[in-house]
Amino acid sequence: MNLDLTEDQSMLADSIERFGTERWPAADRWRLLREAGAKGVPELWGEIAELGWLMIPFAEEQGGLGGSFDDAMVLASGIGKHLLPVPVSTNAVLVAPLLKDCPAEFLEDVMTGKVRVALALGDGDSRFDHLNVATTAERTGAGYTLNGVKNFVADGGDADHFIVPARTSGSGAELEGISLFLLSRESDGLTVETYRSIDNHRHCRLRLSGAETGSARLLGEEGKGGLPLGMAVKGGVLAQCAEAVGAMDALCNLTLEYLKTRSQFGQPIGTFQSLQHRMVDMFIAYEEAYSITVRATLEAKEGVMDRGRMASAAKAKVGQTSLFVARQAIQLHGGIGTSDESVVSHYLRRLTMLDMALGNASHHLQRFAAIA
């Protein structure tokens, strides 16, 4: 039993810390984010690819750095801490295991940031139940024709390809019969509606009406995509938990700093006990979120088969505690915390979206209860 980061992981954490501090400094972040606006900061994706970070979630056989859950945790947590607007959790961690059989050149393009892939979620009315797939795939000629709606393609706004779960057989939330397709953004019969979320991430909705795909675009075996999809979502859930934990870390520390420097009634506001106790509760929430995330991450790494129960525990707990921390941080900052100028407000926007993505706390609590 060892909960310390390995030497490699510490080095990775340091390198993200440097990048975050230099390239995306806290004092300028609000301005950078505002300037970026709806177009986002696409150049950052190439920069982090150059640092090799996009290789982390891919297995060694794929030319990646191993794809271990705890490495991804370190990566995502650093990104969350610096509020880096790079969708690593979704465009790398979430999709990596699903691309394992893709040609080497394609994988290289993904890992070097030339090509972006996003996973299409939010099928029809399924809300957060990712295995509840109504989109259909019918064999037509050499390939398949897809019909359906995907409401939430996580960070799909700038993606070149989409992984689309569709039914080749079965119905409802049956595991059997889900197939995964890799679909180019340019496919015929595919309409992409891009939108921006409050954290300035760029997602999209896919409307598939007779979208065509060649047979080579089937990922894995026909009808056997349910299990890998569930596993991939689990990895994505864990990475998003880590990202939120990194954000909580930053929020706790910058709020503590504010309590020590902001004066009212002739003294630092951190001398008031009611504020001290709130601050302590924020740090406890962080400790809880960190603990359950590490636990779920390491159990996943060690192959504990629990149908994602521990990952759901983490997602629920992290959702609750991270929003608590972000809301408290604003309260302790007072009016300035609500302003666009304060990075605190950006953290709440991001954490609100992180809680929602891949299922919010309430969904994962129900899921945890259902697996019991």
Next chain:
Amino acid sequence: MNLELSPEDLAFRDELREFFAGAVRPEYRTAIRAGLRPTPQQLTEWQATLAERGWGAPTWPKEYGGTGWTPTQLYIFETEAARADAPIQFHQGLELIGPIIFTFGTDDQKERYLPRIISGEDWWCQGYSEPGAGSDLAALSTRAVRDGDHYVINGQKMWTSYAHVASHMFCLVRTSKEERRQQGISLILVDMNTPGIKIRPVETLDEKHHTNEVFLDDVRVPVSNLLGEEGKGWGYGKVLLDRERAVGASTALRLRSQVDAIYSAARRIPFGGATLADTPAVATQLAQLEIEALTIETMVMRLMADAAAGVDSGPRASMLKLRWSETLQKVTELWTEVLGYDAAVFEDLSGEGVPEDMPLALQGALYARVTSIYGGSSEIQRNIIARRSLGL
């Protein structure tokens, strides 16, 4: 990073599992799951059973009769104890005064007291709080005046848990008046059979006698019973409080089986064609509490890792104590809620018998109120974290 146990640790776990399977008496199980202690007699028996196996003092170094276990081994021990619903060893001798004696005591004190703590022959209680000194412990006013080879102690202690069964009390007393209130306080070991000690039970809302007032009236204690240096007792006292929080590790690992107890109760209660456990309201609350328990368990792992690395674990232990007590309160409240009308049957007056979990579930819920007060209240714990860890 990994959670995996080494082959040696796995073998150790199996050894413990086998031991607990044979040694734990199932009749205490419901009480333990309700967060209640077995009777002092049962606890003494359990202590003797562990001592016989060589495991009487799991956290002590070998040279004082302890196991010398690593933090990981200790974690495994507590996890297995929890899994088997074993009684939790009474901590006031083992975790509070024992370590102070082997750290600051004389050779004579070590020889006299340590083996009898491990064997369970002596029962120690903690003479700290007073009517005017609760959270503000430094306000204590019980005095010890030197008279030849003795100290003469006068004063009153309050909330002295298990004073009524204790053979000894470690007592904070004022030996001189100094400028700073924390100075001039000494730690003295008192034999409870000494003339001048009077114990009055404090009746509590759970109707379980566990705490007392202790009156000290011209109690003469040999000077050799002073622990460490005169006037330095506050420093030792603070070390004690840190260990008291660390005790949280052993109790916190019980939460999961405590949640299991509610699952069992909810599953046996029919409701709307299914069971109470199937209703969304109950299922969601149970899920939430199980997640809290899993989180707290992992916080214990991190606390153990701190201990192994020799890092100041005080603030993290305070966090653990806070979250454990709050969660235990919620668990026992939900248990009582799940029992419905059964929770009204606290004492059987007709010889019909009481439902399986009663009165223990409700007694546990009422007893749990004190867990966020004793050993430093939740508010004091927050003050400690704010000061020691956050620099506020």
